Amino acid sequence: MTGSPPLFENAVQIDPNYGRAYAALAAAYWQGSKDYFGLNQFGVSRDEGVLLAREYLEKAMENPTPLTHYLAKVVAFCKSSRKLNPENYEPSDLFCRQLRASWSRG
Numbered sequence: 615m616t617g618s619p620p621l622f623e624n625a626v627q628i629d630p631n632y633g634r635a636y637a638a639l640a641a642a643y644w645q646g647s648k649d650y651f652g653l654n655q656f657g658v659s660r661d662e663g664v665l666l667a668r669e670y671l672e673k674a675m676e677n678p679t680p681l682t683h684y685l686a687k688v689v690a691f692c693k694s695s696r697k698l699n700p701e702n703y704e705p706s707d708l709f710c711r712q713l714r715a716s717w718s719r720g
Contacts, residue, residue, distance in 0.1 A: 618642050619656060626673075633677025640670035640685050 619642050625635035644667040646658070658666065671689065674682040 619646075631677055633674050633682060634679045636670045636674035636677075637679050637681040637685065640667045640674055641681060643667040643670065644685065644688070 619639060622635045622639045622642065625632055626639070629635070643658070643663045646656075646663050667685075671682070671685050675686070678686075
């Protein structure tokens with residue numbers, strides 16, 4: 615899904631209420647932010663990818679789809695993992711750390 619942001623961005627330009635496209639954008643940027651090289655082809659850093667994922671997820675919640683709800687659960691899990699064990703993260707939890715940092719800024 616990492617290669618698809620331009621297609622989904624075109625879709626939301628055509629239909630600004632297309633919740634599935636916003637959810638797909640959130641998922642693409644979320645997935646890309648987990649892969650160091652995933653977003654470089656679009657000139658987007660990891661931190662920017664996380665922020666874009668957040669922005670698109672919030673927009674997707676206006677017309678939610680199953681993917682929107684799945685991503686919202688991932689966000690909730692990442693937020694709650696800090697409460698459960700704030701000092702013990704696995705390397706695979708990089709996205710959760712980035713997500714928490716970006717969500718706390720805005």
